[in-house]
Amino acid sequence: MQKLVLFYNPVSGHAAFKNKLDWIVEAFQRRGILLLLYRTKREGNEDFVEFLREVKPEGVLAAGGDGTVHECVNLLVKNNIDLPLGIIGSGTSNDFATYLQINEDMEAYFDKIAAGSCRRMDVGKVGDKYFINVASAGMMTSIAHEVDRRLKNALGKMAYYLKGIGEIPKFRAVPLTITADGEKHELEAFLFVVINSGVVGSMKNVAEKLAVDDGKLDLLAIKKCGVHKLMAVTADLVAGKPVSEKDCVLHLQARNFQIETTGELQSDLDGEVGPMLPLHIETIPQAIAIYC
Template sequence: MKKLVLFYNPVSGHAAFKNKLDWMVEAFQKRGILLLFYRTKKEGNEDFVDFLREVKPDGVLAAGGDGTVHECVNLLVKHKLDLPMGIIGSGTSNDFATYLKINEDMEAYFDKIAAGSCRRMDVGKVGNQYFINVASAGMMACIAHEVDRRLKNSLGKMAYYLKGLGEIPKFRSVPLVITADGVKHELEAFLFVVINSAVVGSMKNVATGISVEDGKLDLLAIKKCGVHKLMAITADLVAGHPVNEKDGVLHLQAKDFRIETEGELPSDLDGEEGPMLPLTIETIPQAVAIYC
């Protein structure tokens, strides 16, 4: 009998996922799969690695939001555990699962997992941390950290949008020096994102020509502009319209990025707090196998 380990966040998505555990046990059991559980903690989930080495599963399922997926990817890649990973979205947002469209029909997805259907995908690396979907900095990068947890749990994705819209009048640009595969670009920008997929911050289709299997990452930077143009770009993003060819947006594709600025500027990795700039970002091709 195959074994899968469910790495689940008990508080994501209105803390309701734990009520689905028996349903998942039944769903996988009827497919000939034994489901084992690892309940995540706020901090200190390194013992998950020891657990995996002890039980020797055939794969891992990360159940939660973007942060849960981020942590699971980091534990697997850092410790060189080459196990296929599935994503069960249950948090406020799960952008990578949305991009792959893997949670639209859960029964069909469980069939794919049972069949071992997976693809190898790239991840980004910043220092000793990895991200599977996005690294960002600028005015919007702090929003995920500033949204009150109670508001996030009650309003879901809308909490991010409300916070972001409220911050637009306060936006201040920062000087950036971006080096993409050795080519330098200097600009004033409100924010930048380095993305693996085209779904960012619950906004779908932010750019065209995005691939999670091409050995490259894409950078989008919103250049300094007037408030009306900024609001127009923001409206396009929220509406699911790509902005990579818009006037006022810089789009670069590269294997490696170096991003520098003056003073201190915090970054964000998959919705979790990242290091301060400067950032050196590299693509790690085909680093993880994702059930899909």
């Protein structure tokens, strides 16, 4: 019997995932797959690596939000564990799963997992940390880890929007020096994102011509501009329209980015707190296999 390990976050989203456990176990059992459970802890899941080495599964499933997927990817890639990863998006935000359209029909997705259908994808690296979807910094990018967990469980994505509205009066541009594969750009920007997929902060299609397996990442920076242009870009993002060609948006594609600023600026990796700038971001081509 095939074995898969389920790396699940019991408090993600509305903390309701545990109510779906029996359904998921039965769904895989029906497909001839034994599901072994690993319940994540809020701090320190390094023993998951030894757990995997002992049980020797054919693959791993990460159930939770973007932060849970981020943690699982880091544990696998850092420890050279080359197992396919499935994503069961059950968090407040499930950006990477949304981009891959793997949450739309879970029974069909489970069939793909049972058949071993997967695709190798790139990841980004910042220092000793990896991200699968986005690295960012600037205004608004810290909201994911500033929103109270209880509020997030109660209101879902609305909690992020409420927090974001409160940040608008504080918008300030910061000076950035961005070097993309050796080409330097200097600008003032409200924020930047370095993305692997086209879904960021629950906003879809933020840029055109993106690929998760082309060996490159895309950088979008919203330049300092008037409030009308800023609101127009925001409206397009919320409406699911790409903004990469807007005149107040810098769009670069590269294998490596060096991003510097004056003063202090905290980064964010897949919705989790990242290192302070400067950042050196590199693409690790096709570093992980994803069931899809």
